[in-house]
Each structure stands twice: as structure tokens, then as C-alpha cells.
Amino acid sequence: MIIRIGIGSCGIAAGALPVWEAVQEEIADRGMSVELEQTGCIGMCHHEPLLDVIYEDGRSYTFGHVTPEMAREIVQAENPASLEKYLVSSPEKRNSFLDKQLRVALRNCGIIDPESIEDYIKEGGYQALEKIIKENDPEGLIEEIKISGLRGRGGAGFPTWFKWNATRQEKNPDKYVVCNADEGDPGAFMDRSVLEGDPHSLLEGMAIAGYAIGAHTGIIYARAEYPLAVKRAEIAIQQARQKNYLGKNIMGSDFSFDIVIKQGAGAFVCGEETALIASLEGERGMPRLKPPFPSQRGYWQKPTNINNVETFANVPWIIKEGGKAFAAMGTEDSKGTKVFALAGKIKYGGLVEVPMGISLREIIFDVGGGIKDDKQFKAVQLGGPSGGCIPASLMDTPVDYKSINETGAIMGSGGMIVMDETTCMVDLARYFLNFTQKESCGKCVQCRIGTKRMLEILERICRGEGQEGDIELLETLGHQIIDGSLCGLGQSAPNPVLTTIRYFREEYEAHIYDRKCPAHQCKELIKYRIDPDLCKSCGLCAKKCPVDCISGEKKQPYIIDDSKCIKCGSCLEACPTKWSAVVVE
Template sequence: MKVVIGQGSCGIATGAKKTSNEFERLVAEKKLDNVVIDKTGCIGTCYLEPIVDVYKDNGELEARYVKLQPEKVAEVVEKHLIGGEPVAEYTISEEDKTFLSQQRRVVLRNCGLINPEKIDEYIAKGGYEAAKKVITTMTQDEVIEVVKVSGLRGRGGAGFPTWFKWNAIKSNAGAQKYMVCNADEGDPGAFMDRSVLEGDPHSLLEGMIIGGFAAGATEGVIYCRAEYPLAIARLEIAMEQAREKGFLGKNLFGTDFSFDIRIKAGAGAFVCGEETALIASLEGERGMPRLKPPFPAAKGYWKLPTNINNVETYANVPWIFANGGEAFAAMGTAQSKGTKVFALAGKIKKGGLVEVPMGLPLKEVIYGIGGGIKNDKNFKAVQMGGPSGGCIPAQLIDTPVTYEDINKTGAIVGSGGMIVMDENTCMVDMARYFLDFTKKESCGKCNYCRIGTKRMLEILERITRGEGKDGDIELLEELAGKIKDGAMCGLGQTAPNPVLTTIRYFRNEYEDHIYNHTCTAKSCKALIHYEITDNCKGCGACARKCPVGAISGEKKKVHSIDPNVCIKCGKCEESCKFDAVKRV
């Protein structure tokens, strides 16, 4: 019998290590020599962590336990590991099983199923067979043709054809060529790449090996943000194991092709998602973009031919060569082929990672897989593409998830972040949040981005404070256009997108802030206050929770809030069981 505990970052954050330690303690104490305790990465159902899978000796999954905190472990050990009967109360529900059953997993095919620190488990799933096939039986042009047939586009944001980039670097001469992986995942609410690195690092390594062969490169570099220590640790283990097996290093699979990979830990600059800024950082310089051309395929890392793809792009490659380019192209749409991984976050019932065929409507992702909006509130919008993307409103929820259809809304697919918003989200404040992020992350090299984002942010901050002026909306639109046209790199060119899409779809909220000095969503602190209605039973719960003593009143009588003392923290509203505290 094998007990496998999900220990990605999400699982560890919810107590998975303590759960694992308790299993190990009890198994040793009760001398259960037939029970093996193991680990795996995140399977995607982050909202159910810690997750524990129990497998029979024949490898069949017997039970999946969810939200299994340490205090529940003893019962599982006693009743299931010893008694042979799963504890049904703690197992995954039929409804939650649909979260995974409705997906089509290519990139996430092994996440949550194998131990990322044991290469033999990856090999048992067919790992490195694709690399062996490519290196020992195919030419560079044949490899690129398979990628072309698959229709794989870069999953980092721009959606550029992968085969074209690989062919470009192959066609350029250089004393050395490099395959670089952009693992500097910086979008707020995005954690797709991290989960792959933590749960199935060998899929990335194998994809880079195949890409290196196609391009004629002998060295790979994984540029990973330093805030991902677990991902880096597991990558280092995976690379060392791959070298021991002969999958990295000299003369791979007995051929004259050599390829090795190293890691560069980045300092977490969002601008390093732009490839020339990433290259500057790799070279030890400040992460700042440069004008193109020349493109990295001609003059990249150390001015030598360089290809850059993100984690998800590379992780697709072994599957494509194991199953055929046509099989990948059969999923998705004519122009957006294959699957896409999304990180569902925000006001969603089932937050986590999902992988679906391109072309699935947003509604199916948010409601069909994600379970809809928390507390059954109304869906208002979804932010796609992070700070570089935009807000897609409720009336466009049937939009298919393709590069082309999402672009038409003013948003972008981006790397795959989906931040879901409900009726209580202020869209002006949401735009302010994302612009504050891009302003801080701007490298400052060009005036349009450095100064333009600052000026736009100042206007948004005024509006959310109730100090907006007539003409502010038009000024925001004018500044946005100038920044998009004048900024040097993708960070500046896309920074205005959240503002432009919220103005486009939620202009009434801007007007309410400016002309009526009210926040439509009753969210902006400067534009709201709290009142206690006649529903108050005088229980005093709100007064006890108030951190500044702004609430007074006699027992069993209606209480009141002193607006001069109230700091608008919302604790009173949260604590009231009688719906007597209202945000006005």
C-alpha cells in the first residue's frame, strides 16, 4: 500500500508537511511495514489541499482524501490502512471529481501522479522516450516539421508559433546556441509554471532537450524567479538525476549530440518576462529591454542565437512527439490548437489549475469546472492576461478561449491567469491595482512607460478617493494611447489594457466615482460608510469586533456607528448574523 501526499506549494501552505509527518509517525509506531509514504506535486485542486491518495499494491487508486489535516490522520490510519475501509467522510465528493474529469491534461499529465524527485516514476510514464526518438532517429528539419504540424504556439503570452522560433535559431549561425526557459512567472494570480516545475520538472527538461536538438543548441538555461525555492530545488534534483541517466550532458543516447541545462535564479522583475530584458538579466545586467531587431534568434544571450519559450510551451513538446503533431492539432481550434493551462483565482468556488482544449467558452471554465462564484454572488468580470491583459465582462462570458477571440475583447490569453470578480468588485479600483503593479515594475528606460503609467495611476487614485474631475476618463484614454504607441517593450505597450477594458465595459462606474462620488460596488473606502439598521438585535457582536470602539449602544437595542471614529475595516459587517450592518 502506498500513501501519497500532495506537496506542491499550495499543499505545503495548507499543512501537507504536517500531515505527511503524522502519517510517517503513526506508520512507524504501528509497524505498518507494508505501507510506503511518498510525495507528489499539485494535482490542480488547490482548494481541496492537503490531498492524500492511497494506492493499492497493484497501483490502483483506492481513495483520495481531501482537506486532510494532521488531526484526521489517526482515523485514516486506523480505519483504512489497518482496517481496510476508506473513511468516506474525508474522501473527495462526486461533485469535486468533476473538476478533473472535465479537463484534458497534456502539460499537467503527470502533476499530482508522480514523485517529482524520482526520475524512475517519470520514465515509467514514458518519460525521455520522446527525446530518445528525436535524437536517434530524426533530423532537425523533421523535428521542426512535427512542431509545425502540431500548431503549438508560445504559451507565455504572445502566442507566437513555436516552430518558427526554433527554425529561426536553427537557421542562424553561431559558435554557440542557447535554449532558454522563461520561468519568471510574475503575473499576480498566476501559478501555472510553478506547479509544473514542482510537480513534473522532467517534462520541462525533456522539452528543452528536444528543442535544443532541433535548434542545434548545446546549452539550456532555466531563468526561474528566486521566490520559487521549491521549484528550483526540485529542478536541481531532476537535472542531477537526468545527468546520472545520461539524458543530460555529453553524447546523449550514444549520439554525438550534447546538451546540458543550468538554472539562473532571477530577482523577480516582471519586466524580465520580456525576452530581451530576461537576456540582459542573464548576462548580469539590470533587466531592461532593448530595441528589436536584431531578435534573440539572431543575437540573444551573449549576442549568440537564442530561443526563449516558457515552461508550459516546453512541457507540451514531449507529449507531441510521443503522440504525434496531428494528435495535438486535433484539440482546440483551427488557429489556437492544443490545450491551455489556466490558474483560476479570485472569487471562484474551486480555485486551482485547469487544463482545457483551446476554444472552450469562458463560461465552461468558470462555472463548469470552477463551480461558479463564491457565495453564489453574481459574476461581474474576469481578468485575463494579468497586468498586461484586460477585464472581460459578464455579457461576454460565452467568449471561446482562443488567442483571437480573447484579443477581440481587449484582453489577452497571456500566460494563463484568470482572476474572477463578483458584484462586489470595483472595476475602477481593479484597474488602479494592476496599473500600480506595472508602474512599480517598469524598468524606467523609456519615458512613456516610466512617466505615463505614473500619471495614469495618479488619476485613478484620485478617482477612487472621490476626487475625480470632469475629463479624467478622456485623459486616461489619451495617455493610454500614447503609452501603447510609444513604449519600447510589451510591459509598457500593454500596461493600459486593464484601464482601457474597464472604461470600455464599465464606464458607468468611472462616471459614478467622478460625478456622483459613489462607488458602484461599494468597495472604495473613501466613498462608503457603514450604518446599522433596525434589524439590529443589540447583541453587541459588532461592537466587540470593532478595533477602534466606533460602535455603541445598549444591550438588546439598536446600536450606532460613529462615522468620525470608524476606519471602515468592515469587521462589523462580517460579524453581524442579522444582516443589520449595511455598507452605504
């Protein structure tokens, strides 16, 4: 029997390490012949910590929200599968979160030990690299990637084969393969999970790219805020060198390729490839004009191919299974699968990989389980701060590059933040613009000053100081910033504002003309009141109030003093739901 515990960042944050220690102690105390293994995140972050019990016949039982006490009970049980109250997945109990997924980039995450190259090899790891070295056909390799239809998963969706081919065509013998593992979008953790759960798939994908373009050096540009991901990538690099999957004369061939890791300081703009290159060279991360493109003059002015983690993780599978197999998934315009990070007001938050062409409705309601607390779905922010809001009326939009772009949003790297009826769309636009304004490198006047002006207008509107013409001014500024900015940050920064105006204009108008926040979120535009007909004079609201602005007597309705109220919401939380006497207006 094997016991496997998910020890990714989400698992550790939820308490996986004490669970690991409890299982380890229990096995030792009982002298059991049980293998204890670690793994990365399988995507069910909402059930962490996760523990798998795997029998010799292959049956696997997954337990969720495991505590050290529960872990001991599972180990002690004669038949762990009988502990149905803890089960989230088993051969008899299917899991809706996993059922609609099609895992290619995440094929090994949550299954293998990320710190064991032997586990990766057992799953067919490095067979693709061995295959392309034996065939010795770099042009044929690029053609296979072309057949697959793989597009860059970092946001722009540029054809991967075209980048590879452009870099290969350059005559300079010194070339580089760079992996963009910067992942700066709030709410996005796709690349981190691959690095933590299956780092060898990235290394193999980079080595294959190196062979295709004629490069001998690979660089992983990772966020310093990802310590576990960096640690596991470093372990994987050392193991691959020992097995001669990296280094000199790989597998006895003439091909030499090695990989190093560079940690970035977490600047969002360094997700843009020319800014990333500047950071790699020790300069401030600022983008430059293109052309020349990195494939022509990139790192140290040498031809450089840049893809993100998810893109490289797909490559070994494509080479092993064939480009046609990958192209058979998805749509005509968008082949294969896409990984999304589900976050926000959703029941089952986590990481999902689905075939392109699936609808937003299927992802949010069938895979993600719908809206938390069964509230009404309002919108989804797709593509992070550079993306846009897609309303409930467009929930049947298929997830492919063309269809998503037509909504005004972008696919982006895969961040998907779900919002319910309590979300203020004006405040949401303000939040994302505040992020991009702070992350602007300042090189372009349009981006540096334009986003600041837009943010000031949004802050005014949220304070109840909006003016007639503000909406039109936001639209004008947004389009000017898009047209005049140098890089993708500025060209997409206004998207959250423009899409919320496009689909939720009435909320902007309510803030400006009625001085009301329909979602009851903007403090300056709401007030708390106690309904005298519903108040039971229990005094719970007064006890919880941090500023003593609530007064009342027995058998008399309590009253809120508006002049003292700081609108913290403590009274609303304290009032029993069966009475709901506290009202937000």
C-alpha cells in the first residue's frame, strides 16, 4: 500500500506538513510496510490537505481536509476505503472537479514525486527527448509542433512553431532558450504548480526546444516568491544532469544543453519578454521596441526563444503522442488544452485543465461547482489585470482565443476570477487598474500618466464624487493608452475598465448620478440600518461594533449612529441570519 500526500504550496499552507509527520510517526510506531510519498498539487486546492491511499491493484482513494488526527485514523483503519466520510474521490465515488478535465500539461501533477526523476521516467519521462535525438531532424521536430497547433500559453497565444523556426533560422551559433516562469497575475498559479508538481516536464520541453533551434543553454526566469518551485526545479536540474538528460553530449549524442535558474524580483512588467531579457541581463525590467524580436536579438543580443512553463510542459507529450493527437483536442483555431486557475467566489477553487472550446459555464458550474453560498453569478475576470470582465449573459462563450477576444477579454495565462452579486464592478476595475498602474515601468507617457488619471477617476467614482462625463473620459483615456503604449502591459491595462463599462455601465451611472453602489461595497455610498420590525434586541450587533455606534435597550429596536459608523460590517456579520435585521442601503 502507498500513502501519498500533496505537498505543494497550497497543501503546505493548509497544513500538509503536520499530516505528513503524523503519518510518518504512525507508520513507524506500528512497523507497517507502507510507502509514504509526497506529490505536488493535483488542482483540488479547495480540499487541501489531500491524502491518497493506493492499493497494489491500482485502486486509489483520496481523502480531503485531512488533519493529523484524521491521518492517524486512516492509517490505523483495516480498510481505509471504508472511511467514506473523509473521501473526496474513489473508484466508486467520482469527483466532478476532475471528471471534465483533460490533463496534458498537468498530466503528472499530484501523481508523481516531483523530487524523483525515477517517478518521472516511469511515466514515460525523457522518452520524447530520446526520440528526437535519435531521429536527428530539427526541422521535422518543428513541423510536428506546427501540426499540433500549440500556441503560447503565456497570454498572447502566438504559434509556438513560428517562434522556434524564426530562432532556428538565425545564423548566430549562440542561442538561448528562456522559460518565462514569472507569472505575475493576481490569482494565477498555473506555472507554479507545474514547477512544484512536475519540474522534469519543463526541463524536457526546454531541452527539446533547444535541440530544435540549435541552442545549448536554457534559463528559467522564476519569481523569487516561489521558493518551493525554485527548490524543486533545482533538484530536477541536478538529477537530469546526473542521468545525462542535461549537460554535455546528452545520451551519447552531439547535442549539449544545460539549464540554469534566474530568480526575478516579482515585477509584473517582466512578464513581457523584452523586459524579462533586460532583467536577466541585470538591467531594470523595462520593455523595448520590437523589431528586432528576441528570436533575432534577445538575451545578450543573441537569438532567444521565450515560452512560458505551460507551453514547454506540453511539448514532451506532443512529441511522444504526435502533433495530430494534440490537434485533435480543442477547436480549429485553438488546439489542445488550457490550464486555468479558478479563484474568487467559486465553490471549488483550484487548478483545472480542460480542452479548448469548452464553455465558461461548464468550467465555472460543472468543474468549479458553481458560486459559493449559492449566490448569483455576476461575471468572470479572465486574463488577470490585463484581461476583461465577461458577464453572466456570455457564459456560453467557448474558451478559445478568438471567442474570448471578441468579448473584450483575453485568454491571458489562465487566471479566472469568479464574481457574484456582491462584487462591485466599478471597485473591481479600480482594483485591477491600481495594480497595473503600480506595476507600470513608467517608460511610456501614455501608460505612466494615463493609468494614473484613470485610477484617480475611478477612485472618485467609488467615493461618490463622480461627475458627468467621467465614463466617456475613461473610455477615451483607455483607448489612447492602448494605442500609445509600447508593451502589452499598457496595451491591455485599460481592459478591465473598458469591459466593465461595456457590460455594467448602469453600475457606473448609479455611482455617479444616484450616489449608490448597487453591490453595497463602496463604503462612502452605503449605510447600515437596523430594521425595527426585525430587530429582536439581542444586542449582538452592539457587542461586536468596534466603535460603539450602536445603542438600544431591552425590548426596544437597536439604532446605528451614522455619524460614528465606520461601515466595517461587523453588525451585519453578528446579526443572526434567521432575523437579518441589519440592512445595507
